[in-house]
Amino acid sequence: DxxxxxxxxxxxxxxxxxxxxxxxxxxxxxxxxxxxxxxxxxxxxxxxxxxxxxxxxxxxxxxxxxxxxxxxxxxxxxxxxxxxxxxxxxxxxxxxxxxxxxxxxxxxxxxxxxEGIGSPLSDDSEIVNIYESIQPDETRIIQKDKKYLRIVDEADACSACYSNLVSALEKLNTSGITEKFADQICIGQAYRGYKGVIGIGNCTSCFERYLPGCPPQTEDIIRFLQEQSKNI
Ligand code: SF4
Incomplete structure (x- = not known):
């Protein structure tokens, strides 16, 4: 209680x-x-x-x-x-x-x-600023379109596993490697026991090529994907 x-x-x-x-x-x-x-x-x-x-x-x-x-x-x-x-x-x-x-x-x-847990923001929402900074707040966050994530098929991946893959892809994206992949890179618990081509983590151990680890580390993912990109 x-x-x-x-x-x-x-x-x-x-x-x-x-x-x-x-x-x-x-x-x-x-x-x-x-x-x-x-x-x-x-x-x-x-x-x-x-x-x-x-x-x-x-x-x-x-x-x-x-x-x-x-x-x-x-x-x-x-x-x-x-x-x-x-x-x-x-x-x-x-x-x-x-x-x-x-x-x-x-x-x-x-x-x-x-589910009835609460209400969305609307014109009727009551938002009170208790403290206004003297400096005008000019920080605006812009979320970039992460096109390189389109080569990922994520199905029930753990956060650590997925975030390590995203970190690796962010780094590889700057060198243009992510654009080379024709096959999807699969990650997640839903791939356990399924066959595929390129997988990240122990859950994809039935794939033709997969990187072991639970979760695999970012640097290992970078090395693995660099290696895979040479075979494309
Ligand atoms: S390999 Fe491990 S960390 Fe990655 S999705 Fe599977 S269970 Fe989660």
């Missing part, structure tokens, strides 16, 4: 869901085995369903200096804000905007709204 739940999430980017804030942070309450199961279910729906079961009473979200693009935190950006609220859907809609997304681009927010 919980008498009163105070949720203290970070506002930041996430490689699979776009953002993470109040709704996704409740995943911290469940055991690791359940977290893995969430990934096998595609993350968005179980995040919404978890919030339908566990009600949060107060949210204090830290958006002081997040990485707006990635949960690893390698690109901290000064946004200088702390949000306090009661509605996790409204909070996440606001966080999505701050991080350069339209709220409807983050699937689990809409799913949570459909």
């Amino acid at each position: 919980i008498d009163y739940l105070i949720n203290v999430p970070l506002i930041k980017g996430h490689c699979q869901t776009g953002i993470t804030c109040a709704l996704k942070n409740l995943k911290g309450l469940i055991p690791d085995s359940e977290k893995r199961r969430f990934h096998t279910m595609g993350l968005h729906k179980p995040i919404a369903w978890l919030n339908a079961i566990i009600k949060q009473d107060l949210i204090i979200a830290d958006g002081i200096c997040p990485d707006p693009y990635f949960e690893e935190g390698g690109r901290p950006t000064s946004l200088n804000r702390i949000l306090l609220g009661f509605d996790p859907v409204l909070m996440d809609c606001y966080a999505a905007q701050v991080l350069g997304y339209k709220p409807d681009e983050v699937k689990y927010i809409k799913l949570a709204q459909n």
Whole structure:
């Protein structure tokens, strides 16, 4: 039983869901085995369903200096804000905007709204600025179209595995290697036992060519994909 739940999430980017804030942070309450199961279910729906079961009473979200693009935190950006609220859907809609997304681009927010967990941002939403900085806030986050992600077939991948692959592709993209791949690069627990061509991680061990690891490290993925690109 919980008498009163105070949720203290970070506002930041996430490689699979776009953002993470109040709704996704409740995943911290469940055991690791359940977290893995969430990934096998595609993350968005179980995040919404978890919030339908566990009600949060107060949210204090830290958006002081997040990485707006990635949960690893390698690109901290000064946004200088702390949000306090009661509605996790409204909070996440606001966080999505701050991080350069339209709220409807983050699937689990809409799913949570459909579950009756909260209300989206609208003209009627009450947002009060308690502290206005003397300096005008000119920071605008623009999410780039990550075209290189189109060569990835992700199916229920763990965050660490997927984020290592995204980091590797970001680095390889600058040298033009990602454009060479005709075959999709597969990653995720849903590929266990399935055949394919190029796979990342132990879950793709039945593929013709795969990189072992659980999760494989970014530098190993870079080396593996560089090697694969020579065979194309
Ligand atoms: S290889 Fe390991 S880390 Fe990667 S998706 Fe499979 S279980 Fe998750």
